[in-house]
Every structure is written in structure tokens, then in C-alpha cells.
Amino acid sequence: MADSAQAQKLVYLVTGGCGFLGEHVVRMLLQREPRLGELRVFDLHLGPWLEELKTGPVRVTAIQGDVTQAHEVAAAVAGAHVVIHTAGLVDVFGRASPKTIHEVNVQGTRNVIEACVQTGTRFLVYTSSMEVVGPNTKGHPFYRGNEDTPYEAVHRHPYPCSKALAEWLMGLLVCGGLPLVTCALRPTGIYGEGHQIMRDFYRQGLRLGGRLFRAIPASVEHGRVYVGNVAWMHVLAARELERRAARMGGQVYFCYDGSPYKSYEDFNMEFLGPCGLRLVGTRPLVPYWLLVFLAALNVLLQWLLRPLLLYAPLLNPYTLAMANTTFTVSTDKAQRHFGYEPLFSWEDSRTRTILWVQATGGSAQ
Numbered sequence: 001m002a003d004s005a006q007a008q009k010l011v012y013l014v015t016g017g018c019g020f021l022g023e024h025v026v027r028m029l030l031q032r033e034p035r036l037g038e039l040r041v042f043d044l045h046l047g048p049w050l051e052e053l054k055t056g057p058v059r060v061t062a063i064q065g066d067v068t069q070a071h072e073v074a075a076a077v078a079g080a081h082v083v084i085h086t087a088g089l090v091d092v093f094g095r096a097s098p099k100t101i102h103e104v105n106v107q108g109t110r111n112v113i114e115a116c117v118q119t120g121t122r123f124l125v126y127t128s129s130m131e132v133v134g135p136n137t138k139g140h141p142f143y144r145g146n147e148d149t150p151y152e153a154v155h156r157h158p159y160p161c162s163k164a165l166a167e168w169l170m171g172l173l174v175c176g177g178l179p180l181v182t183c184a185l186r187p188t189g190i191y192g193e194g195h196q197i198m199r200d201f202y203r204q205g206l207r208l209g210g211r212l213f214r215a216i217p218a219s220v221e222h223g224r225v226y227v228g229n230v231a232w233m234h235v236l237a238a239r240e241l242e243r244r245a246a247r248m249g250g251q252v253y254f255c256y257d258g259s260p261y262k263s264y265e266d267f268n269m270e271f272l273g274p275c276g277l278r279l280v281g282t283r284p285l286v287p288y289w290l291l292v293f294l295a296a297l298n299v300l301l302q303w304l305l306r307p308l309l310l311y312a313p314l315l316n317p318y319t320l321a322m323a324n325t326t327f328t329v330s331t332d333k334a335q336r337h338f339g340y341e342p343l344f345s346w347e348d349s350r351t352r353t354i355l356w357v358q359a360t361g362g363s364a365q
């Protein structure tokens with residue numbers, strides 16, 4: 001790629017560009033990538049908001065497509081200088097089958113990689129996940145760890161397995177010496193405008209008279225990261241991947257910012273509290289064994305009801321284990337390798353998220 005913004009306008013492709021993270025990546029590229037000539041937004045479900053982006057100086061091309069269909073991916077990738085691959089099936093609630101999760105997250109990623117190699121795209125940033133590392137099936141805590149911290153990454157759930165396999169595929173390319181330069185970014189739990197789980201908690205609290213009931217000990221820390229900073233890290237990594245290929249190629253980077261370490265529920269209350277909700281209990285209100293029983297009951301109900309309706313509550317054995325296991329990262333690898341600094345402070349991230357939650361008013365969209 002040319003090294004000056006005036007010399008050459010670049011074609012970027014964002015897969016999953018209409019998702020929670022993808023939309024922020026799309027908007028961040030339009031705001032902060034001066035070399036952008038064309039932005040292709042590839043997604044199974046295109047958002048109506050894309051239309052408003054087509055009036056700007058950058059050509060925005062909306063492409064409705066499926067990453068599991070190699071020919072659709074190849075057509076979208078052809079001629080792109082950079083691909084940011086965020087598309088994925090983010091399901092830990094039993095909504096999709098393990099087969100479908102694998103098809104989208106693994107085969108879909110393979111299709112993107114192969115399309116890049118076949119069409120000569122040189123730079124690919126992959127949205128991986130903290131889940132590639134953990135928490136593992138043994139519930140081992142990962143406390144303020146970094147990309148080099150030893151940890152037994154053992155998974156059984158289809159989602160973390162698929163993300164780990166997809167990330168492994170990315171690393172294969174660099175070992176093979178193919179012309180494609182890749183890196184993988186591992187966000188911890190992302191929050192911010194558009195986070196549907198946050199909206200679900202808000203709606204649940206409104207239904208319960210403005211109260212949420214503590215289920216997880218406050219001592220269990222969960223790392224969270226603001227969506228705007230995750231988007232910024234993607235944009236910066238994509239920009240620096242050419243200039244710093246030797247250093248960044250094949251590397252993995254946790255996504256991090258100044259968001260505080262708290263339990264999942266206490267962190268959510270940073271936003272839901274100012275929106276009028278109260279977290280009842282300084283310690284879990286029900287014994288852990290009862291939560292385990294209720295989680296297992298939810299799995300049974302999901303199976304029994306599947307012929308009639310999709311029953312996919314937040315509480316299941318996997319989400320309970322996740323919520324109950326400390327997983328926080330403390331690293332500066334992205335700063336050292338490509339100069340990443342969070343774009344949004346914790347205060348700004350918190351304010352933006354609160355305003356978004358308030359604006360949803362707990363409604364469905």
C-alpha cells in the first residue's frame with residue numbers, strides 16, 4: 001500500500017460490518033482512516049443505517065453475503081487492500097447448533113483467508129476473542145494476564161472452540177510464508193452502544209421493578225473493553241500491519257483500555273445504576289448449587305421447547321461458569337507493537353454507554 005494518504009486510496013472490506021462491533025469499525029474507518037477510497041460492508045444482515053453513509057466522500061458499498069459461501073466472500077474480497085474480519089456467530093446461549101457455529105466461525109474464516117490469498121489482498125485483521133484463552137473448562141482464573149501468560153486453554157463449548165480454531169488458521173498462513181500478513185485481536189467482554197446483552201439486563205431490571213439480584217460474587221473480576229476502543233484498535237492494526245509486518249505478522253493482541261476490573265454484574269451497574277436500576281445484595285442471593293440447578297434446568301427446557309420455540313435464557317452452565325471465573329488482562333503489547341492507545345477514556349466510554357442505554361429505554365431495538 002502507498003505510504004501517503006494522497007498517493008493512493010485504499011479499498012477496505014469489513015465482514016460482519018453491521019454487527020455490534022462491526023458497525024463501530026465501519027464508522028471509525030470513515031472517521032479516522034484518511035487513505036480510505038472505498039469501504040465494503042459485508043454482512044448476512046445489512047442495516048438500514050448504511051444508507052446514510054453513502055452521502056460522504058468515501059464510496060460505501062453494502063454487500064449482503066454469507067461468509068460460509070466461498071464464492072460470495074471471494075467476490076467481496078476481490079480488489080480489497082485490507083480486510084477486517086469481524087463476522088461471526090457469537091452464541092453461548094444455545095441458539096445455534098455447534099455445526100452452524102463451526103461453519104460460520106471456522107469455515108467462514110477459512111473462506112476469508114483463502115479469498116485474500118487468491119485475490120492478492122495483503123492485509124487481514126481477524127477479530128478473535130479472549131475466549132480463545134479462557135476461562136477454561138477447569139475454571140482456572142486468569143488474573144491480570146497478558147498474551148504470554150501461561151494458561152491451560154481447554155475448551156468444550158462450540159463457541160470458544162470455533163474461535164480458537166479460526167485464530168489457529170490465521171497463524172498457519174504466516175508460517176506458510178504466503179503473501180498475506182495477518183494479526184488477531186482478542187477483545188475481552190465488549191460493552192458500549194449496541195450491546196444487546198446490556199440491553200437485555202436493562203429490560204430484565206425494568207420488569208423486576210428496577211431491581212437486579214446479585215448472582216455472582218463481587219470478588220470475581222471480569223475484564224471488559226469499550227467497543228469504540230476495540231474498533232480503534234482494529235483500524236490502527238489494519239493501518240500499521242503493512243509498515244510493521246515483520247513485527248505484527250501472525251501476532252495476537254488482547255484488546256484493552258482503562259475500563260475498571262469488576263464483576264460482570266457490578267460492571268454492568270456502572271451503566272444500569274445511572275439508568276435507575278439497583279443491584280440487590282452485597283453477596284449472591286441464592287446459593288451456587290441452586291444456580292447450577294437452574295442453569296441445568298434451562299438446558300433441559302431449551303431442549304424440550306426447541307420443537308415449539310427458541311428458549312435461550314442468559315443463565316446456562318456455560319455462562320454461569322464464565323461469570324464465576326475471574327478473567328482480566330493487563331498488557332501493553334498493542335502499544336509496544338503498533339502504538340495503540342485507547343481513544344476513549346473510561347469516563348467517556350461510561351458516559352456514551354449510559355446515554356445509549358437511556359435512549360433504548362429498554363425497548364426491543
Ligand SMILES: NC(=O)C1=CN([C@@H]2O[C@H](COP(=O)(O)OP(=O)(O)OC[C@H]3O[C@@H](n4cnc5c(N)ncnc54)[C@H](O)[C@@H]3O)[C@@H](O)[C@H]2O)C=CC1
Pocket residue numbers: 015016017018019020021022042043044045065066067068085086087088089090104108127128129130163186187188189190191
Ligand atoms: N461481543 C463481545 O463481547 C465479543 C465479541 N468478539 C468477536 O467480535 C466479533 C463481532 O462480535 P459482535 O459484534 O459482538 O457480534 P454481532 O452478532 O453483533 O455481529 C456479528 C455480525 O456478523 C454477521 N454474521 C453472522 N454470521 C454471518 C455469516 N454467515 N455471513 C456474514 N455475516 C455474518 C452478523 O449478521 C452480525 O452483523 C465476533 O467475531 C466475536 O466473536 C470477541 C470478543 C468479545
Ligand SMILES: CC(C)[C@@H](O)CC[C@@H](C)[C@H]1CC[C@H]2[C@@H]3[C@H](O)CC4=CC(=O)CC[C@]4(C)[C@H]3CC[C@]12C
Pocket residue numbers: 090092128129130131188189190197215216264265314315316318319320322323
Ligand atoms: C445469568 C448470570 C449468571 C449472568 O451474570 C450471566 C452473565 C453472562 C451472560 C456473561 C458473563 C461473561 C460473558 C461473556 C464474556 O464477556 C466473554 C465473551 C466473549 C465473546 O467473545 C463473546 C461474548 C462472551 C462469551 C460474553 C457473553 C456473556 C457472558 C457469558
